[in-house]
Amino acid sequence: MNSLNFSFNIISDLAVMWQYDFMRHAFEAGTIVAVVAGIIGYFIVLRRSSFAAHALSHIGFAGAAGAVLFGINPLLGLLVFTCGGGFAIATLGRKAATRDVQIGTVLAFMLGIGVLFISLYSGYATEAYSLLFGEILGISNSDVLVTAIFGIVLIIAVAVIYRPLLFTSLDEDVAEAKGISIFWIGAVFMMLVAVATSIAVQVVGVLLIFALMVTPAAAAQLIARRPVWGITIAVTISLLATWISLFISFYLPYPVSFFITTLTFLIYIAVRFAYGPNAVGN
Amino acid sequence: MPMGNNDNQDDIIIAAENLSAGYFNKTIWRDAGFSIKKGEFVAVLGPNGAGKTTLFRLLLGLAQPQKGFLSVFGKSPTRGNPRIGYIPQRHPIDQETGIEALEIVRLGLYGNRFGISMEKNTIVRALSALKIVGAEDLAHRRLGSLSGGELQRVFLAEALIGEPDLLLLDEPLANLDIRRESDFVQLINKVVRVSGVTVLLIAHNINPLLPVLDQVLYVANGRVTGGKPADVLTSAQLTKLYGIPVEVLKDSYGRIAIIGTEEPAHHHE
Numbered sequence: 388m389n390s391l392n393f394s395f396n397i398i399s400d401l402a403v404m405w406q407y408d409f410m411r412h413a414f415e416a417g418t419i420v421a422v423v424a425g426i427i428g429y430f431i432v433l434r435r436s437s438f439a440a441h442a443l444s445h446i447g448f449a450g451a452a453g454a455v456l457f458g459i460n461p462l463l464g465l466l467v468f469t470c471g472g473g474f475a476i477a478t479l480g481r482k483a484a485t486r487d488v489q490i491g492t493v494l495a496f497m498l499g500i501g502v503l504f505i506s507l508y509s510g511y512a513t514e515a516y517s518l519l520f521g522e523i524l525g526i527s528n529s530d531v532l533v534t535a536i537f538g539i540v541l542i543i544a545v546a547v548i549y550r551p552l553l554f555t556s557l558d559e560d561v562a563e564a565k566g567i568s569i570f571w572i573g574a575v576f577m578m579l580v581a582v583a584t585s586i587a588v589q590v591v592g593v594l595l596i597f598a599l600m601v602t603p604a605a606a607a608q609l610i611a612r613r614p615v616w617g618i619t620i621a622v623t624i625s626l627l628a629t630w631i632s633l634f635i636s637f638y639l640p641y642p643v644s645f646f647i648t649t650l651t652f653l654i655y656i657a658v659r660f661a662y663g664p665n666a667v668g669n
Numbered sequence: 670m671p672m673g674n675n676d677n678q679d680d681i682i683i684a685a686e687n688l689s690a691g692y693f694n695k696t697i698w699r700d701a702g703f704s705i706k707k708g709e710f711v712a713v714l715g716p717n718g719a720g721k722t723t724l725f726r727l728l729l730g731l732a733q734p735q736k737g738f739l740s741v742f743g744k745s746p747t748r749g750n751p752r753i754g755y756i757p758q759r760h761p762i763d764q765e766t767g768i769e770a771l772e773i774v775r776l777g778l779y780g781n782r783f784g785i786s787m788e789k790n791t792i793v794r795a796l797s798a799l800k801i802v803g804a805e806d807l808a809h810r811r812l813g814s815l816s817g818g819e820l821q822r823v824f825l826a827e828a829l830i831g832e833p834d835l836l837l838l839d840e841p842l843a844n845l846d847i848r849r850e851s852d853f854v855q856l857i858n859k860v861v862r863v864s865g866v867t868v869l870l871i872a873h874n875i876n877p878l879l880p881v882l883d884q885v886l887y888v889a890n891g892r893v894t895g896g897k898p899a900d901v902l903t904s905a906q907l908t909k910l911y912g913i914p915v916e917v918l919k920d921s922y923g924r925i926a927i928i929g930t931e932e933p934a935h936h937h938e
Binding site: 611614 | 729731748749753755756757758763765766767768769772773776777779780781782783784785786809811812827828
């Protein structure tokens, strides 16, 4: 990929890397996405709606492919489709997140539409490739800005609905009796998942979204007994995985998403072994 | 709590007149009239699907009466009333739920508020709520690792942390063995009634409740009948209520069995 060599002096290595715009953008966007994915992912795992999150990214693929076809920014296509899909899943009902069959049917259909759009585009297969598997090294300055804006909005939104969201995730019936609208909290949350998914696709792509959104949060929930710690740990894992992967990928000619998925997977396995239901001391 | 003298209006916590409940155009029960006084321990009995939980939903303001009048604390029920503590009928907690008991108890106090808070005293209050139900040692245990009886104590602490005046408990004794059933009833009787809290408890089996009951609400056959256990739980009353022959039998310990309803009132799960 390039002729630069790893020097064992991480500070100077980073200084060299960050001379390149694409590396700087990758670190900036990767950091924002990792933080957002850790926070939203914690609630996705807690609410057992990881399949809905997975489906949203596929729905987003159709939107992104359509945007590419019509010469629009793919991120816009992603946002429109994931938000629409998220709202649809929310209106399906309280237990929609666990409706595997219905969601799976829509997921496959949308992926098919995406394939059609990509083939109609007749351009480069790299577009499809980067949507499916992520192309963090191709993030532009304006993409970083958009990602930052959405990231900040997401974090503020989670802070606002934090307690009712936690309450409905853990204890829906009591939360409803306490005056919380289960529907609206669920709908707002699916919107947040939609936006988080859209910006995360830039980093890991549609097919690998689990690696950033679900795996670190699942590991965090095995370790932490308090939500604040769970979120902190999920963010830490996804940040470390993203940073280390970007760092390695500067020296090795393999995809960043491969390193991210591998690292989060290894962390999950290690945590599962140490803290899982069958671990000693639990 | 025995109330020797005649009814004082201020002591009426719940009043219902000509009350009908149902969903859409289907009526579940009709023309109910009853009143519950401050500090009473009331068992809500009746077969599955008779509308016991529906009664709770009306009291919580989660459903509206089809007809008639219902007041809680002298007003129409409204959602989110902080004076009501509630334990719903539970689906079991997922074994993978790694969150500790203390967190769910704290949510009972502030879970319906928006924004983030740094209040540390909710931890203190949650710990003391757990202590009241004898579950302070469960504070840092994972919810997924607790037994049915331990979970019920935690849920009771969650319901009590807001210091409610009325407690609605939907089948808290389900999934408890006979021993824990009676322990839990004694716990409610001890920690709740001393503070004058009114309790409505939905149950299948009246026997563990008999020593502490003031009133029974029997929901069956589209009707709600209230009264003292000795007056309601008789062969004649229940036969009239169900419209089929029902017999109430007593054993030498004073325990009762109700025979002839679709569902034996003495079964355990």
